[in-house]
Amino acid sequence: MAKYHSLLPVDAEGYYGRFGGAFVPEILKNNIEALREAFERYVDDEEFNRELDTLLRDYVGRPTPLYKASRLSEHYGTNIYLKREDLCHTGAHKINNALGQVLLAKRMGKRHVIAETGAGQHGVATATACALMGMECTVFMGEMDVKRQHPNVQRMKMLGAKVEAVTSGDRALKDAVDEALAYWCAHPDSFYLLGSAVGPHPYPEMVARFQSVISEEIRRQLLQAEGRELPDYVVACIGGGSNAAGAFYHFVGEPSVGLIAVEAAGEGIDTPRTAATLHVGTEGIIHGFRTIVMQTPAGDIAEPYSISAGLDYPGIGPLQAYLASTGRSEVLAVTDGGALAAARRLAREEGIIPALESSHALGALDVRKFAPDDIVVINLSGRGDKDMDTYISMMDRG
Numbered sequence: 177m178a179k180y181h182s183l184l185p186v187d188a189e190g191y192y193g194r195f196g197g198a199f200v201p202e203i204l205k206n207n208i209e210a211l212r213e214a215f216e217r218y219v220d221d222e223e224f225n226r227e228l229d230t231l232l233r234d235y236v237g238r239p240t241p242l243y244k245a246s247r248l249s250e251h252y253g254t255n256i257y258l259k260r261e262d263l264c265h266t267g268a269h270k271i272n273n274a275l276g277q278v279l280l281a282k283r284m285g286k287r288h289v290i291a292e293t294g295a296g297q298h299g300v301a302t303a304t305a306c307a308l309m310g311m312e313c314t315v316f317m318g319e320m321d322v323k324r325q326h327p328n329v330q331r332m333k334m335l336g337a338k339v340e341a342v343t344s345g346d347r348a349l350k351d352a353v354d355e356a357l358a359y360w361c362a363h364p365d366s367f368y369l370l371g372s373a374v375g376p377h378p379y380p381e382m383v384a385r386f387q388s389v390i391s392e393e394i395r396r397q398l399l400q401a402e403g404r405e406l407p408d409y410v411v412a413c414i415g416g417g418s419n420a421a422g423a424f425y426h427f428v429g430e431p432s433v434g435l436i437a438v439e440a441a442g443e444g445i446d447t448p449r450t451a452a453t454l455h456v457g458t459e460g461i462i463h464g465f466r467t468i469v470m471q472t473p474a475g476d477i478a479e480p481y482s483i484s485a486g487l488d489y490p491g492i493g494p495l496q497a498y499l500a501s502t503g504r505s506e507v508l509a510v511t512d513g514g515a516l517a518a519a520r521r522l523a524r525e526e527g528i529i530p531a532l533e534s535s536h537a538l539g540a541l542d543v544r545k546f547a548p549d550d551i552v553v554i555n556l557s558g559r560g561d562k563d564m565d566t567y568i569s570m571m572d573r574g
């Protein structure tokens with residue numbers, strides 16, 4: 177049993193079944209231990225939560241709406257609700273976690289926050305939370321992502337963060353995490369603000385907890401809209417698994433609610449150009465925790481591919497690995513093309529331009545049928561402003 181209140185099946189060492197744990201070099205053990213202690217001390221603390229809740233309400237704009245998408249529902253012959261995380265300040269769910277962790281960093285007396293980012297959303301959220309709380313901020317970002325997510329790089333700089341372009345490896349998200357961890361080893365006085373439900377314990381549990389406000393609100397809002405707290409399905413895309421963890425959190429223990437996790441298939445799960453970790457991966461250790469990893473036959477970490485920088489990660493959070501391996505969640509894969517088609521449909525039929533990541537969750541509607549009386553909640557994790565260049569160039573082509 178964990179020492180704090182959790183609705184997830186996690187043990188004291190941060191294991192969800194076989195997945196999770198903390199595999200860190202000796203030099204980071206003290207840091208991780210201090211973080212775990214701080215998390216356990218504050219996560220259920222009344223004053224900490226009051227401060228966080230006030231920020232979520234007045235700064236982030238929570239609760240985000242639960243919107244009944246009527247035209248989309250009609251098109252697919254079912255009842256579709258969108259949880260509008262795209263309306264959060266800074267444009268995605270990432271800010272929920274960033275604020276929680278920066279508040280914790282402050283409680284721990286830290287002055288310098290470091291973070292990794294792929295699509296740049298977590299970098300922007302971290303830079304924002306740091307600006308708000310007067311913290312120094314350094315963001316590590318693969319050089320490739322710096323190029324394909326340029327507007328977010330500019331935002332981070334305007335917010336006062338330092339952006340370090342990582343030139344090692346594939347110059348993408350995995351390399352940014354490696355670099356941030358290396359920096360943390362060399363500067364143990366800094367606070368490493370992880371953006372997804374990955375990494376060594378307590379990160380996956382902490383990130384899930386700070387994102388759990390999403391499903392807490394869904395229950396309340398669905399009760400108001402439909403007279404019942406439990407939908408038939410909750411659908412979320414998974415990169416590392418933080419928006420899914422937040423959207424699933426209060427439903428994991430409710431067996432009547434189907435949990436649907438959507439991976440990025442890239443060009444297809446039967447091609448090497450994919451990021452569908454749960455479909456093609458095998459057990460292994462990445463970034464300090466045991467999970468499912470995309471590996472080459474030689475046991476090296478394989479290079480993932482997705483049109484979406486935020487889903488382009490060769491691992492998966494331990495909670496999602498556990499839910500999938502036990503059959504508690506259903507895992508789908510949506511291709512680049514499927515995500516683009518879903519984005520176009522949402523834009524044309526509902527007037528909402530989704531983030532490329534979220535478009536994968538929407539793409540589930542094309543690969544799986546739902547019944548006419550099903551209530552399907554799709555977590556719209558972010559908005560598409562950052563992806564406009566990609567959308568425009570792909571739509572010109574197709």
Ligand SMILES: *Cc1c(COP(=O)(O)O)cnc(C)c1O
Binds near residue numbers: 371
């Ligand atoms: C980062 C991001 C994701 C993927 O990360 P998770 O940790 O799996 O949620 C999904 N959607 C958006 C909008 C993002 O910014």
